[in-house]
Structures are given as C-alpha cells and as structure tokens.
Amino acid sequence: MRVIQFIEDGQLCVGVVAGDDEIEVSGAREGVYGLALQAAREGVALEALVRRLDSGRRVRYQSLVDERRLLPPVTHPDAARMLISGTGLTHLGSAASRDAMHAKLQEDTNLTDSMKMFKLGVEGGKPAAGQAGAQPEWFYKGDGSLLVAPECDFPVPGFALDAGEEPELVGVYVIDDQGAPRRIGFAVGNEFSDHLTERFNYLWLAHSKLRPCAFGPELLLGEPPADLRGASRIVRGGEVLWEKPFVTGEANMSHTLANLEHHHFKYPQFRRPGDLHVHYFGTATLSFSDQIRTVDGDRFEISLDGFGRPLRNAVRFEPAPAVVGVTSL
Template structure:
C-alpha cells in the first residue's frame, strides 16, 4: 500500500495510490490517520481502507500543478524532527571490497570514519536481540527544512556544495505513551554539503544543516530487504550524471532495527505526538564522481518499489549581507 499527501481545497489530505494515473482521496491527512491507528490499536492499512472517499484525482495533474506534499507532516513543523545516520551501507561489490581492504590495516592507521564503518560491519546486525553498534548520527533540522516533492531545494549562499544523497527515510509518529510507531518508508534525498564535510569531518554537523526532501509516496507495510534504484542529475533537459544504487537491509551494515534503537533510545526523541523523519544513509553520491551542481539542476531518485520518483530542482540563493553583531536585550 502506498500513500501520498497533497493540497486539496486548501487542506492537507492523504490519498491512496491506486495506479500510476490515479489516487483516491482519504478523509484526513497522514498524521491524523496514523494517530487514529495508534489510538485504535489497528494497522494503518485498515484505517486507510476505512477512510477512503469517492473522490479520485489525476496523479499527473497533482505533480504538474505542484500540489504534492511530503507524505507525512506535522501540523506544527517544530514538532517534526529530521535526523539521519551515516556509514551504514556496504555499497557495490567494488566499493565494499575496497572498504574492507582498508579495514584490514592496523587500528592505529584507521581513520575515525573507517573505525565507525568497521563497527557497523562487525556489530550493526546483532542476532541476540540486544542493541548492536552505535551508528554515526546527525541532525538536519525540524519540519521547516523539508521540501515537498517537485519543489526547489534551496542552497544557502554560504554553502560550498549542493549534493544529493539518495536513500531510504523512515517515518514515525510518537504515541501518547511515548512509544515510537513506524508509519512507513519513503524515498529520501538527504541533501548535504560534501565540500564542507570533506574539509574536516568535525564539520559534518554543519554540512547536514540543509534542506531535504522525501516522497512522494509513503510505503506502508513490510520493506523489501533488497532495493535497487537509480539516482540522476538532469541539467538543461539532459542527463548529466546517472548511477544505480542499492539500499535495504541486505545492502547495509546495520539492521534498520538497530538504527531505530539508537535514535529512539533517547527520551527526548519520544515526545508524545511528534513526527520523526530519519534518513538511513547511502553509498552512492555524484560528488564522489567529481560532479559539481549548478542552479536549476534537477535531482531525480527512482526506486520502483516506491512508485513515482522523487524529483527536486536546485535553487541557489543570493548572497546575504555580511553578518552583524547580535544585539543584547
């Protein structure tokens, strides 16, 4: 089952994807439907089936009219937390081989990144029910950093780079008792500043404070263990760069359950009513192939299991005035 959210008569409404041409409107937004499911102790799919209306909408028209919204939102963006984990994917066979070869050097020669990767390979998928190795973790922002599918990704004037990160995003709602509930998964473009990160890994936090996008569709139910997609950049109507990518647990050093545990183990991330968008990492970047993006370039991330691809053009923002001293009250 796949859901979208869209603007309908000046309201946020969820809709069930019936096929590539048509969606069927539901009687509420995704957040409300998820809250109903939690309160009733009922699977979200059952709530969706009981919430369908007779209104059907043209899917392509919603796309063309820029009426698509992220498939899960909170009415108050401050109550949506956007985070992620890195160094989680094994990558292609060649990349994996190269990384494993580097991991065989002595402990003294390992970079911090390679230590983190090796921790995941060795302990990211525990089989005894206990927590596994902690992953790298980062914060991106609240709901205001989320850009709708088809909408522009803003690039601040101070940014050194504007690079895509094609990956899975887990979407969650926290129940009234503080229990995190997984609503489903979506295609994500975590979008980072790789030049800033490369200069010094301690600037990773700065590199992640950027916009992001996910959707347009929310996959409800079991996530396939192996997923194959394509990430591309389109410039002036032509494909500038394109590369396949793998994701899903079969292609990861960590289990999704382990990544979720190490996020939600913090009480501050279990605040009743909050929404969480958590990116699970990637192994495929155009930046690694020497690509530098420009204004109006368009990212396209296609995972067939998730229906329509996620597309976002870039918008480079003009320079802002020089910073001024912050006044005291």
C-alpha cells in the same frame, strides 16, 4: 499500500496510489500524521484505517504533479515538532567496493575515524533480535521547516560551498500517547548536503547537514524489502548529466534498521508523545564522488523500485546573506 498528501481547495488531503495515474482520495482531514495517531489509539493497522476512510472519489496523479500540489507524504501541524535526523557510514556499497573495504579493514592498523566507525558497523551493526548492536554515526538535520515538497526547489544558502544529493531510504515515525515510537512507513529521500564543507574538516559535518531535504512523493506502508534498488540522476538543461544505480535496504547495509532505530529512540527526548520523526538511513552513492558540482536549475531525480514515482527537486542558489548580528536586550 502507498499513500501521498496533496492540497485541494486549500485543504490537506490524503490519497492512496491506485495506478499509474489514479489516486483514491481519503476522507481523512488530519493528514497521514492524524491517521497514524488514530490507528495507534484504536489499535488497528494503519493500512486498514486508510481503506476504511476511502471517500470513493478519484483524482489524476499527473495533475497533482503538474500543478505542484504534492506535499511531503507526512507532515506535522507544528513544524517544530518534526525532527529530521540521519545516520551515516551504514551502507556496504557494491560488491567490489565491499571486498576492497574489508581487505583494508584487515590490513590497515591506522584507520581513519570514518573507517573505524564503518568497521564497528560491519562487526556489530546486526545484533540478534532484542539486543543492541554497535552505535552508528548520527546527525541532526533540522525540523519540519526545512522540508521541501516533491517537485519544488531546494534553496541553497549563499554561504554553502556545495549542493549535492544523497539518495536514501527514509523511515517515518510518530510517538504515540504512551511515548512509544510507532513506525508509519518508508519513503525515497534526498538528504541533500554540503559535501565540500564536510570534506574540509569532518568536524564540520554538523554544519554540512543543516540544509533542506525532501522525501516522497509516496510513503510505503508496512515493511520494505531487504534488497532495494534504485537510480539517482541529475538533469541539466533537459538532459541527464549524471546517473548511477544505488542500493539500500538491510541486505546492503552494515546495520539492521532495528539497530539504527534503537540508537535513535533510546534517548528519552526523542520519545515525546505527538512528535514526528523523519530519519535518513544513509547511502553509498553520491555524484560528488564523481566530481559533479551542481549549478542553478539542476534537477535531482531519485527513484527506488517499489516506491512509485521518483522524487524530483531542482536547486535554486540564493545570494550571500548579510552577517547576522545579535543585540542585547
């Protein structure tokens, strides 16, 4: 089952994707977040609860797109309680690059920090069930206030050096009343980063990640296939400027999802009841690697087989901000 969120008459609505252009409208009024908490409290499957609340009403999917009424497929009523984070150096990439990487890992005794981190994942990122494996790279992205809805623009701050896409699988989680993480589902994501800032010095990675992001428009309930294949493209002036296939899912990763989830939720502060977590699982495909630099109005389009319609967002460059001054009280 794939679900979406949208606005109708000023109200948050939940819909189930029933066809290419048909959405079954749910009677739920507290969004997917509210449904997830209700399912946890009742001890029922989220998909069954969504089915139970079907209103019998239908709307056209395309009209929601055209009128820009789509929302991210999960939101929190308090944006500050929606934590967005991610992990990097988690994907093996293509077979050719994988072979080259493994050869280098065996031959080079003077590895960079990034290569050392990748090596940790290759050697210990897929432990046996119930065991903790290698700890991945982890970064903080922001809270729900930086989340951009599908079909809307990414604001690029004037101090940014770059505005590049990162096509990724996203996991969405709610913390139940007992403080246990509960997986809601998975979506296509664009983690969107400043790669020039990161490349200048890897210690600026944290700065490069403090940018808007998006996921959706659809949320897949249940487990995703292990081998996921999609496409990432940039459209400029109505024509495709750049396009590449990308792969994700555990079959194409050096870590299991369970291992990445453990190393996020092992911290008690990430298990506060009622909080929502959005986690980007990483990628091996970037237009930046092909020397692409985006300009105002470029549109990202990211699709993943089995996840419905593509995630589309354009970039909008903002003027340089004034220096932020701080005054004493």
